[in-house]
Amino acid sequence: MRTVFRESLIAEAGRADFVFLTGDLGFMALEPLRDALGPRFINAGVAEQNMVGVAAGLAKAGMRPWAYSIAPFIYARPFEQIRNDVCMHDLPVVLVGNGGGYGYGVMGGTHHAIGDYGALLTLPNLKVFIPAFSDDVQPIVAHLFTETHPAYLRLGLSERPAKFNVPAYAPWRRLLQGDGPCLLVAGPLVGPILGAALDLEPSVRPNIWVLSELPFPDPPPEFLTDVNRCDSLMVVEEHVAAGSVGSSLALYFLAREKSPRRFVHRTALGYVSGRYGSQQFHRRECGLDAESVLTELQRRY
Amino acid sequence: MTDDRSFSLLVSDARVRLLRMHFESRVGHLGGNLSALDILLCAYHRSLKQEDVFVLSKGHAAGALYVTLFTLGLLSDDDLRQFHKDDTLLSGHPPPAGIPTIPFATGSLGHGLSLSAGIALSKKLKGEAGRVVCLTSDGEWNEGSCWEALAFVAAQKLDNLLIIVDANGLQGFGRTSEVFNLEPLAAKFAGYGFDVAEIEGHDHDALCHVLQRQGGVVIARTVKGCGVSFMEDRLEWHYLPMTEEQYHQAVREVERSCEPSSASRS
Numbered sequence: 001m002r003t004v005f006r007e008s009l010i011a012e013a014g015r016a017d018f019v020f021l022t023g024d025l026g027f028m029a030l031e032p033l034r035d036a037l038g039p040r041f042i043n044a045g046v047a048e049q050n051m052v053g054v055a056a057g058l059a060k061a062g063m064r065p066w067a068y069s070i071a072p073f074i075y076a077r078p079f080e081q082i083r084n085d086v087c088m089h090d091l092p093v094v095l096v097g098n099g100g101g102y103g104y105g106v107m108g109g110t111h112h113a114i115g116d117y118g119a120l121l122t123l124p125n126l127k128v129f130i131p132a133f134s135d136d137v138q139p140i141v142a143h144l145f146t147e148t149h150p151a152y153l154r155l156g157l158s159e160r161p162a163k164f165n166v167p168a169y170a171p172w173r174r175l176l177q178g179d180g181p182c183l184l185v186a187g188p189l190v191g192p193i194l195g196a197a198l199d200l201e202p203s204v205r206p207n208i209w210v211l212s213e214l215p216f217p218d219p220p221p222e223f224l225t226d227v228n229r230c231d232s233l234m235v236v237e238e239h240v241a242a243g244s245v246g247s248s249l250a251l252y253f254l255a256r257e258k259s260p261r262r263f264v265h266r267t268a269l270g271y272v273s274g275r276y277g278s279q280q281f282h283r284r285e286c287g288l289d290a291e292s293v294l295t296e297l298q299r300r301y
Numbered sequence: 302m303t304d305d306r307s308f309s310l311l312v313s314d315a316r317v318r319l320l321r322m323h324f325e326s327r328v329g330h331l332g333g334n335l336s337a338l339d340i341l342l343c344a345y346h347r348s349l350k351q352e353d354v355f356v357l358s359k360g361h362a363a364g365a366l367y368v369t370l371f372t373l374g375l376l377s378d379d380d381l382r383q384f385h386k387d388d389t390l391l392s393g394h395p396p397p398a399g400i401p402t403i404p405f406a407t408g409s410l411g412h413g414l415s416l417s418a419g420i421a422l423s424k425k426l427k428g429e430a431g432r433v434v435c436l437t438s439d440g441e442w443n444e445g446s447c448w449e450a451l452a453f454v455a456a457q458k459l460d461n462l463l464i465i466v467d468a469n470g471l472q473g474f475g476r477t478s479e480v481f482n483l484e485p486l487a488a489k490f491a492g493y494g495f496d497v498a499e500i501e502g503h504d505h506d507a508l509c510h511v512l513q514r515q516g517g518v519v520i521a522r523t524v525k526g527c528g529v530s531f532m533e534d535r536l537e538w539h540y541l542p543m544t545e546e547q548y549h550q551a552v553r554e555v556e557r558s559c560e561p562s563s564a565s566r567s
Contacts, residue, residue: 019426040426045456050415050449057419060404063426065419080409081446085416088397088406 001158001188002029002098004134008141009066010036015145019058023048023069025098030068052078055093056085064092064145070104071097071113071154075120086150087123093151094144095120100130100154100187101238101268102282109276114268116154117214118243126150128214130187132166132173134158136212139169156238157279159191161198171213172220178205181301182226182260186211186237186245189288193236196290206234206297211245216252224258232262232301236293238283241267264300266293308505311372312342316528316555318381319368324548326385328393332525332538333438334365336469339503340521341369344434344465348512352431354420356405358413359438359467360394366403367391375401411444413437414464418454421462432461432515440472443481455493460516464495467502469525471536490518503527528555 006029012018013036020033021042034041044051048069055065067074074097075082086093097113104111117128127149131137137155144151160166167173175194183206185193190210197205207226227233235246246265253259272285283289287296316338323331337359349355357366367384370376376391383389390399394408404420407413417435424431441447454462466486470477478484487497495518500507502521511519525539526532529551543551 016427019422042422042457044453045449047449047453049411049446050418050453053412053415053446053450054419054422054453056405057416057421058423059419060416061420061423061427063423081412081415084406084409085412 001131001134001137001155004137005096005141005155006030006033008138009033012141012145013037015064017062017064018145019063019065021051021055021065021067023051023067023073025069048073048077049081052081052093052095053085056081056089056091059086059091059093060089066094066096068096068098070111071100071116072111075113075116075152079119082120082150083123087125090125090149092148094147094153095151096153096155098155100156101189102279103156105278105281106276109271113154114238114270115240115243117152118239120152121214121243123150126152128152128154130154130156130212130214131158132188132190132210132212133160135160135166136169140212154187156188158188159195161191161195164194164198169212171217172209172211172223174207174209174222174226176205176208178202178207180204180206181230181232181234181297182207182209183293183297184209184211184233184235184245184249186239189236189238189283192290193293196294200294204298206294214245214248216245216248219252227260230301231260233260234264234266234293234297234300236266236288238268238288240270241265262300264296266296308346311346312339312505313555313558315342315368315372317552318371319364320529320543320548320551320555322368322381322384323364324543324545325382327542328364328385329538329540329542330361330364330393331543332471332532332535333359333467333469334362335527335529335532336502336523336525337362337436337467338365338368339505339527340436340465340467340508340523341365342372343505343508344436344512345369345373347509349434350431352429354404354417354431354433355402356407356413356417356420356433356435357395357403358407358417358435359410359441360407360413361438362436362467363391363393363395363408366395370400370402410438410441411446414447414450415453417462418450418457418459421454421459422457424461425457425459432463434463434465434512436465436467438472439466439468439470439477439483439486440480442466442483442486443472451490451493455495462516463512463514464518466518466520467523468520469523471525471534471539473539475536486520490520528558530554
């Protein structure tokens with residue numbers, strides 16, 4: 001996903017207002033972007049508070065700044081700068097967090113971001129973008145250059161199943177249609193689940209939806225139809241329950257008195273065993289791996 | 302001569318208007334406003350040009366900034382009467398929008414210098430004229446983000462950013478030298494490669510002179526509560542509102558200090 005991200009940005013390098021700031025990250029990845037941007041590529045050092053404040057100042061002066069780091073370092077360390085300097089002023093700063101969720105795996109908990117979008121969505125004006133596949137990155141990047149509000153772009157590992165044609169980017173997309181229950185996944189976690197579901201018999205295949213923007217725009221009628229048809233919904237995301245897609249969606253249904261009879265929510269649970277491992281290890285510990293999710297779906301429905 | 306009679310009167314009137322505004326709104330924070338007022342008035346009346354940007358990083362001196370804008374006709378007397386009231390734009394710390402020449406909401410310390418650096422960097426990238434003037438407090442330099450910003454300004458060679466430190470020697474709960482001693486400040490700034498000037502921060506001639514600089518750091522040695530004897534260099538005036546008696550005494554002192562026979566601080 002990061003390679004497509006880099007190339008998508010290089011395609012915009014001719015814009016005189018585009019400034020890219022990195023918190024001293026991007027070795028063996030962002031060098032071509034650095035070369036393309038010249039003085040508008042700023043290594044702001046290991047100083048994320050300042051980097052975000054500088055980005056706000058740049059945006060106030062009419063530039064289009066992107067500030068990049070590992071996900072926890074771009075949202076948690078400079079949180080007050082995001083709140084006061086960026087969001088209170090409703091400035092079009094793009095915060096880019098690489099490796100959302102458990103993306104940095106065995107690097108350890110300091111490098112994970114399992115509460116990022118929930119925390120950020122408490123702030124005014126900010127929108128969150130979570131591409132599900134590499135294919136989504138370019139259209140999202142292109143959109144972000146027209147965005148008039150603060151944005152957080154959560155990058156992860158694209159795990160598109162082989163030979164699967166990703167539908168054109170949209171905030172809500174149905175990736176798989178079947179006669180089974182309805183499953184909604186946030187972001188790239190959908191890849192391995194989709195891959196496993198494709199092997200299921202059509203009669204038990206779930207309807208798999210992926211969501212990539214928060215706060216979520218109103219769900220499309222097709223999604224509501226899928227939920228109503230089986231009167232159930234399972235929401236899965238690599239994020240803690242607080243501030244999650246699942247909790248927001250539960251409120252959405254409650255407010256409209258249309259809650260499905262069965263509502264299952266699988267989330268990041270932190271560090272269940274107190275041990276560390278790959279992203280897949282942590283997903284398994286939380287029941288977010290494809291096998292656990294699909295087994296739970298079959299068991300419940 | 303920079304500190305001519307009319308400017309002295311303007312400063313005196315502004316000081317009185319600041320006292321009145323805070324008194325009428327029953328608001329404290331006077332000490333740091335009175336230490337910063339001369340700097341703000343010299344900057345806005347004698348130094349800043351159309352293409353310059355001013356950032357008040359020490360947002361708790363919002364009152365002094367509002368009064369300065371009032372002296373320029375950018376805020377009205379009615380506006381000042383709304384200070385700290387319900388349904389006002391003139392909150393205790395500057396708001397994010399709605400007041401001319403105030404670009405940012407500040408008040409949480411350690412933000413203004415990074416914001417200033419962003420604007421200064423933008424000017425560099427665009428080849429725009431003008432500079433950014435950023436006023437910080439001295440206690441504010443307790444914040445690590447200030448030092449991040451300072452290193453960034455040095456690394457990016459932002460010589461179009463002038464940093465002013467209102468060094469009144471007192472912070473929220475003690476003397477800066479005792480709470481979090483950062484002296485010698487000038488040597489620290491110089492160590493980052495900055496050209497540093499240290500001046501008496503209520504000397505209008507000295508202020509107006511250094512405020513012509515394009516970049517670097519100015520340490521303005523000021524007095525918290527300047528101009529009011531019972532407030533000067535007293536910690537409690539970081540917070541306390543005035544009683545009516547104190548207010549009248551403060552106004553008398555400020556007005557008397559500007560009478561022709563009085564010795565000027567400058």
